[in-house]
Amino acid sequence: MDPDIAVAEFHALGLGAPHAISAAHGEGVHALVEAALAGTLERAPALAPTAEEDAPAVAIVGRPNAGKSTLVNALLGEERVIAFDQPGTTRDPIRVRFRHGEREYVLIDTAGLRRRGRVFETIEKFSVVKTLQAIESANVAILLLDARQDIADQDAHIAGFIAERGRAVVVAVNKWDGLDDYAREQAKRAVRDRLAFLSYARVHYISALERRGLAALMRSVDDAYAAAMARLPTPRLTRHLIQAVAKQPPPRDGLVRPKLRYAHQGGTNPPVIVVHGNRLDAVAPGYRRYLEGSFRDAFGLEGTPLRVEFRTGRNPFALRGSNRR
Ligand SMILES: Nc1nc2c(ncn2[C@@H]2O[C@H](COP(=O)(O)OP(=O)(O)OP(=O)(O)O)[C@@H](O)[C@H]2O)c(=O)[nH]1
Ligand SMILES: [Mg+2]
Incomplete structure (x- = not known):
């Protein structure tokens, strides 16, 4: 269709210039979205928490x-x-x-x-x-x-x-x-x-x-x-992790003994605690629950689920340090 003719009668709505689009073929859609979003970037501060x-x-x-x-x-x-x-x-x-x-x-x-x-x-x-x-x-x-x-x-x-x-x-x-x-x-x-x-x-x-x-x-x-929504500082998490491991070390999986080294917070609502170390794929499910309970008690996290995730590999903080050199 000729877009000008197609939109002509919709001017009568008095809502400004109509956009002629084809949803199936995508014609005119880009312009429509641009028009719809015009001005939103200037208003971006409104996106700060109200x-x-x-x-x-x-x-x-x-x-x-x-x-x-x-x-x-x-x-x-x-x-x-x-x-x-x-x-x-x-x-x-x-x-x-x-x-x-x-x-x-x-x-x-x-x-x-x-x-x-x-x-x-x-x-x-x-x-x-x-x-x-x-x-x-x-x-x-x-x-x-x-x-x-x-x-x-x-x-x-x-x-x-x-x-x-x-x-x-x-x-x-x-x-x-x-x-x-x-x-x-x-x-x-x-x-x-x-x-x-x-x-x-x-x-x-x-x-x-x-x-x-x-x-x-x-x-x-x-x-x-x-x-x-709790904020859990890395040093406190790590100190607690080390204490919890000293109190009850992770069981061996065959010849492998997982090594839990440090912890940081990976998110809130719910809180996620990311534990770093070696061979953490070998940590038994029961041990994860032990750590969850232990962090929950230590930081008073009542009323929320708590997720403990394991990440094996290089220390990202060490990596950041080496990049700076
Ligand atoms: N005895 C008693 N009745 C209650 C209490 N709370 C609610 N009711 C009664 O339970 C009925 C249902 O209450 P609503 O508040 O409409 O229940 P609702 O959960 O909003 O229900 P939906 O919107 O249908 O999902 C009403 O007749 C209330 O008066 C209570 O503490 N004690
Ligand atoms: Mg109701």
Whole structure:
């Protein structure tokens, strides 16, 4: 088509000069993108962290009807999001700013997830991706369980997703009001048994409806956030590594004895600790877990997954030194 003729009638929209493109052939697309991005480079300082990005993002996730929206309202002290006794009340993640004590947060209310067969579902099919994205975009997830329902596979699956993505997490068992001792014991045991793999997460028993236990819950959110974002200096990591190895050396793999030399931080949210040395391919999985636990205790990293990675090879710091010569 002749582009001039094709776009003529769209001038009538009054939105400026239309772009004629062919998505299939790529014609005009480059110019379109340039136009769309024009001025964004000059605005680049806006990409520096804003207050919004400074505030910990806390995603509240759990199965449908667990009380997520009620919890958001309880924290805000007002009815800002819709809570209702029907699964599927929340469809899209809702972000609200929230000040608690000295601190600002962004709370993300999400659509409840359940699991059918191999995939996650929500009552409203298309909400699931958005809930999963909300977990990924958060600094801390509050996994909300319903004390009046069995802690079931669906809760464990959500917990598994959070752990797999390396998100810091605090578990909150909701609807604790009006439960008898027997029901409370049952619920506590179920959390211990079913969520054993989230052993690094703190557990709180709360009532969103009666606003009980919320201050303590938020303290754990703060701690989990601090752990997820912790800066771990190389000298302290290395000193701790050497102590941990002295206390319990890595087992031999056949004739090979791995040598762990020094450690530095490879990332945050979740923290990654990179251990350098020789023959680290021969480190047994159990020994990695030992190191994880040891670093976790030493640096107070409660509430976040922690990854220990091994790198065999030349010392990059030594390399940097030799380049300078
Ligand atoms: N007894 C009791 N009921 C609660 C509590 N928290 C929430 N509820 C009730 O549980 C029902 C569901 O609450 P919502 O907050 O809408 O649940 P949700 O997790 O947001 O649900 P979806 O948006 O559908 O995923 C409502 O009837 C709430 O009043 C609680 O602490 N105790
Ligand atoms: Mg809701």
